[in-house]
Amino acid sequence: MTTRIERHHYDVVVIGAGGAGLRAAIEARLAGKRTAIISKSLFGKAHTVMAEGGAAAAMGNVNSKDNWMVHFRDTMRGGKFLNNFRMAELHAKEAPERIWELETYGALFDRTKDGKISQRNFGGHEYPRLAHVGDRTGLELIRTLQQKIVSLQQEDFAETGNYDAKIRVFSETTITELLLDGDRVAGAFGYYRETGEFILLEAPAVVLATGGVGRSYKVTSNSWEYTGDGHALALRAGATLINMEFLQFHPTGMVWPPSVKGILVTESVRGDGGVLKNSDGKRFMFNYVPDVFRRQYAETEEEADRWYTDPENNRRPPELLPRDEVARAINSEVKAGRGTKSGGVFLDVSTRMPAETITRRLPSMYHQFKELADVDITKEPMEVGPTCHYVMGGVEVEPDSAAAFGHVQGLFAAGEVSGGMHGSNRLGGNSLSDLLVFGKRAGEHAAAYTDALAKRPKVATGDVEAAVDTALAPLSRTDGENPYTLQQDLQAVMGDLVGIIRRAGELTDALKRLQELKVRVANVGATGGRKYNPGWHLALDLRNMLVVSECTAKAALEREESRGGHTREDFPKMSPQWRLLNLVCSLDDSGDVHLERKPVPKMRGELITLFDRAELAKYLTDDELTEYDAAAEEAK
Amino acid sequence: MERHFRVWRGDSSGGEIQDFDVEVNEGEVVLDIIHRLQATQTPDLACRWNCKAGKCGSCSMEINGQPRLGCMTRMSTFEEDETVTITPLRTFPIIRDLVTDVSFNYEKARETPSFAPPPGVKPGDYRMQQIDVERSQEFRKCIECFLCQNTCHVVRDHEENKAAFSGPRYFIRAAELDMHPLDDRADRKEYAQAQQGLGYCNITKCCTEVCPEHIKITDNAIIPMKERVVDQRFDPLVWLGRKIFRRDGMENAPAPVGAGVAAAVSASSSRPPEPPPVNADGKLDVAELLSSQAGGPSPFGDDQEFPLATGGITYHHPEPDKD
Numbered sequence: 001m002t003t004r005i006e007r008h009h010y011d012v013v014v015i016g017a018g019g020a021g022l023r024a025a026i027e028a029r030l031a032g033k034r035t036a037i038i039s040k041s042l043f044g045k046a047h048t049v050m051a052e053g054g055a056a057a058a059m060g061n062v063n064s065k066d067n068w069m070v071h072f073r074d075t076m077r078g079g080k081f082l083n084n085f086r087m088a089e090l091h092a093k094e095a096p097e098r099i100w101e102l103e104t105y106g107a108l109f110d111r112t113k114d115g116k117i118s119q120r121n122f123g124g125h126e127y128p129r130l131a132h133v134g135d136r137t138g139l140e141l142i143r144t145l146q147q148k149i150v151s152l153q154q155e156d157f158a159e160t161g162n163y164d165a166k167i168r169v170f171s172e173t174t175i176t177e178l179l180l181d182g183d184r185v186a187g188a189f190g191y192y193r194e195t196g197e198f199i200l201l202e203a204p205a206v207v208l209a210t211g212g213v214g215r216s217y218k219v220t221s222n223s224w225e226y227t228g229d230g231h232a233l234a235l236r237a238g239a240t241l242i243n244m245e246f247l248q249f250h251p252t253g254m255v256w257p258p259s260v261k262g263i264l265v266t267e268s269v270r271g272d273g274g275v276l277k278n279s280d281g282k283r284f285m286f287n288y289v290p291d292v293f294r295r296q297y298a299e300t301e302e303e304a305d306r307w308y309t310d311p312e313n314n315r316r317p318p319e320l321l322p323r324d325e326v327a328r329a330i331n332s333e334v335k336a337g338r339g340t341k342s343g344g345v346f347l348d349v350s351t352r353m354p355a356e357t358i359t360r361r362l363p364s365m366y367h368q369f370k371e372l373a374d375v376d377i378t379k380e381p382m383e384v385g386p387t388c389h390y391v392m393g394g395v396e397v398e399p400d401s402a403a404a405f406g407h408v409q410g411l412f413a414a415g416e417v418s419g420g421m422h423g424s425n426r427l428g429g430n431s432l433s434d435l436l437v438f439g440k441r442a443g444e445h446a447a448a449y450t451d452a453l454a455k456r457p458k459v460a461t462g463d464v465e466a467a468v469d470t471a472l473a474p475l476s477r478t479d480g481e482n483p484y485t486l487q488q489d490l491q492a493v494m495g496d497l498v499g500i501i502r503r504a505g506e507l508t509d510a511l512k513r514l515q516e517l518k519v520r521v522a523n524v525g526a527t528g529g530r531k532y533n534p535g536w537h538l539a540l541d542l543r544n545m546l547v548v549s550e551c552t553a554k555a556a557l558e559r560e561e562s563r564g565g566h567t568r569e570d571f572p573k574m575s576p577q578w579r580l581l582n583l584v585c586s587l588d589d590s591g592d593v594h595l596e597r598k599p600v601p602k603m604r605g606e607l608i609t610l611f612d613r614a615e616l617a618k619y620l621t622d623d624e625l626t627e628y629d630a631a632a633e634e635a636k
Numbered sequence: 637m638e639r640h641f642r643v644w645r646g647d648s649s650g651g652e653i654q655d656f657d658v659e660v661n662e663g664e665v666v667l668d669i670i671h672r673l674q675a676t677q678t679p680d681l682a683c684r685w686n687c688k689a690g691k692c693g694s695c696s697m698e699i700n701g702q703p704r705l706g707c708m709t710r711m712s713t714f715e716e717d718e719t720v721t722i723t724p725l726r727t728f729p730i731i732r733d734l735v736t737d738v739s740f741n742y743e744k745a746r747e748t749p750s751f752a753p754p755p756g757v758k759p760g761d762y763r764m765q766q767i768d769v770e771r772s773q774e775f776r777k778c779i780e781c782f783l784c785q786n787t788c789h790v791v792r793d794h795e796e797n798k799a800a801f802s803g804p805r806y807f808i809r810a811a812e813l814d815m816h817p818l819d820d821r822a823d824r825k826e827y828a829q830a831q832q833g834l835g836y837c838n839i840t841k842c843c844t845e846v847c848p849e850h851i852k853i854t855d856n857a858i859i860p861m862k863e864r865v866v867d868q869r870f871d872p873l874v875w876l877g878r879k880i881f882r883r884d885g886m887e888n889a890p891a892p893v894g895a896g897v898a899a900a901v902s903a904s905s906s907r908p909p910e911p912p913p914v915n916a917d918g919k920l921d922v923a924e925l926l927s928s929q930a931g932g933p934s935p936f937g938d939d940q941e942f943p944l945a946t947g948g949i950t951y952h953h954p955e956p957d958k959d
Contacts, residue, residue, distance in 0.1 A: 045694050373663070
């Protein structure tokens with residue numbers, strides 16, 4: 001081999017430097033492990049900065065009636081009961097501790113009058129629950145974790161004279177392959193973006209925290225990094241993905257101007273009083289309250305408006321329905337010809353509150369619209385529409401340890417790349433708390449796993465050579481196909497055929513086209529050498545995007561019902577039978593996606609009895625209800 | 637509509653500005669044009685970006701000489717026939733095309749002491765008032781685009797100052813922690829002065845001008861930090877008293893005559909520190925040097941080299957255990 005490869009030894013390698021990755025790394029380092037953090041961008045630029053609304057945690061600071069059980073209920077409801085109940089339970093129980101811990105790292109959340117962390121209302125949450133900092137909570141979170149890592153490095157420096165002694169950040173580094181020793185993780189292989197030089201990190205435990213898959217879609221709020229790397233690495237290492245058919249389309253992305261199409265307008269615009277109107281000026285959300293939510297939402301504009309000041313005695317406005325409902329409603333309005341010129345609807349705060357309240361409560365939204373779109377949201381409404389925002393599906397993990405299922409050991413996953421926690425639809429605010437809770441767990445259990453190992457797995461030289469060849473291949477195909485064209489074609493297939501509303505015929509067509517793309521991607525080329533070459537980087541990301549897209553399309557075709565982030569026009573109803581099933585993807589020996597059905601884990605008696613029978617009746621089969629009755633009887 | 641662009645391309649060994657004609661549509665920003673260039677003409681054009689919404693601070697570049705975020709610079713802000721010239725940040729070493737090596741900033745971040753949690757306060761027991769956290773929150777808006785670091789004339793074109801100077805980004809970090817209601821360290825200002833090179837800053841406000849988050853870096857962070865340091869260290873009377881009552885070979889020094897503080901110091905010292913030029917109420921004058929462009933000519937004059945020759949410096953960094 002003539003290629004130079006930098007080798008490193010670590011105990012735990014965390015791939016991804018967003019909230020989940022950094023939290024996992026902190027925990028692994030606190031457990032005394034030598035930890036590497038792989039960041040695809042510069043340190044601190046992760047997609048977590050885009051989270052605006054807040055982090056959901058039942059601290060009960062604003063409404064003392066809130067507790068983990070209410071949060072658990074909201075999460076299960078939001079996910080249409082397809083969530084892994086144990087993950088939802090752990091999440092609801094541990095989120096407050098994880099938030100409080102951030103304050104000891106230096107985070108400065110907005111405060112209540114008595115000096116506690118303030119909490120705000122958000123779609124799908126029964127009580128004000130989101131710890132927040134204006135509308136830049138994600139930035140606060142990433143900065144806090146980043147600074148905590150720096151402070152740990154300072155401790156190590158004081159002790160050893162080397163900042164990188166125990167925890168090192170590899171910024172602008174991409175991992176292309178996980179290396180195995182039998183079924184055990186042995187290391188990770190990748191390249192520095194800056195130089196194009198290769199790097200091999202030998203480590204017995206790897207935590208995936210690579211985020212989502214949105215770049216496979218035309219209209220998305222996700223950055224270029226979101227190419228499903230972790231999903232694909234897990235698949236290729238022998239792990240499984242679940243729920244890949246569930247993608248969240250955030251209801252309110254900007255639709256004008258074209259350059260910012262897809263960028264998010266935070267839900268707190270609606271939480272704080274913003275309303276959705278169609279081009280006739282009608283507040284249309286009242287027509288879209290589904291039966292399962294009928295009791296919790298206002299029926300008149302008057303009641304909805306009173307809720308903002310008196311939530312005790314009024315029901316909430318339908319603008320605050322879970323995201324999937326709002327996204328579908330907007331989609332329907334636009335399809336019915338009541339949309340704006342650019343294909344969205346109006347989101348208005350300008351007529352709802354004084355300009356100065358808007359700039360105080362929604363400073364970065366005001367800023368974003370003013371600077372990006374030259375729209376003054378204190379004077380005119382915004383134009384918004386659905387944008388691909390989050391993937392609920394991901395690596396199938398053991399809830400307590402975040403260890404990946406399938407036939408691989410030493411692999412852990414946390415944050416958006418993991419699946420199960422959010423079921424078929426994620427509530428706003430639950431992702432920031434998710435990545436803290438499960439980031440910590442993944443780091444802790446990855447560290448414990450390395451302790452229990454009798455001997456370090458070894459990387460096979462042949463595997464490294466193969467990884468080098470794969471990585472260099474696009475550069476040798478000087479007349480190969482343009483990676484940007486391929487990405488656009490992939491985005492067109494996914495956006496048009498596996499988008500927000502799906503049909504069997506289109507999904508079948510999509511799968512056929514993905515196969516065609518697979519052939520073309522195998523022949524992708526890149527010019528311009530190895531040094532900071534975005535064309536080459538994209539060429540390498542494409543195969544990840546493709547395999548993950550195939551999982552989504554296959555699962556979407558298989559699931560013949562509509563639930564949360566998966567809407568089938570040909571099966572518009574939610575089916576209790578389908579609620580019993582997870583769809584699990586794996587790769588077979590030839591590298592093709594294999595799909596199987598697996599039962600959804602059954603909720604423990606004391607958890608299911610937290611719900612009303614009347615509510616459960618909308619989701620569960622008759623058999624399950626009989627079991628519920630027995631459990632409820634026993635509890636008495 | 638096609639428009640004319642000039643983009644710097646090259647690497648650490650050198651490069652040049654290249655000309656391109658690119659399609660521009662209504663409502664687009666400069667970063668869109670770069671993406672179009674990548675997709676259609678130059679697939680290997682190197683440029684950092686992430687969120688494309690002014691939240692991550694990745695796409696920092698110099699557009700017609702102005703330090704800007706590519707995603708926040710709308711094409712409609714230029715004249716219809718204006719040529720747009722895009723160059724990499726000037727203060728940092730080039731990696732390739734528009735990508736520079738910003739590791740300077742991460743090194744300075746590591747050298748800035750972290751938040752010191754109050755001892756004995758358990759997680760969950762932190763209590764702070766909104767009004768007290770707001771001052772620090774302003775600085776925590778920082779997206780680390782490093783435009784302030786790039787534009788600061790102390791290090792722009794003055795590589796030699798980089799070792800001793802942390803830059804505006806880390807002054808606001810120090811100020812943020814100084815103003816943090818529960819931070820347990822009391823010496824943030826002194827540290828900024830002694831270790832971060834706060835004294836190099838002569839408040840020309842270039843950093844504030846380029847901040848895409850509109851953080852009032854100079855007014856709300858740097859000046860308050862300097863003022864307090866002045867109060868504590870350089871108040872001429874405090875300083876004089878300290879010198880007179882200390883017995884470190886000062887007894888024979890000529891008695892101070894009138895105003896000249898420097899006169900109080902023995903001639904053996906290289907040159908005595910001079911107090912900062914405070915005005916009648918004991919505050920520093922905020923003098924603005926205006927320039928047609930942010931980060932423009934050096935306020936010290938274009939012929940001034942840094943560091944100054946030792947004999948020409950009238951300022952000592954304070955040493956905590958000596959004065």
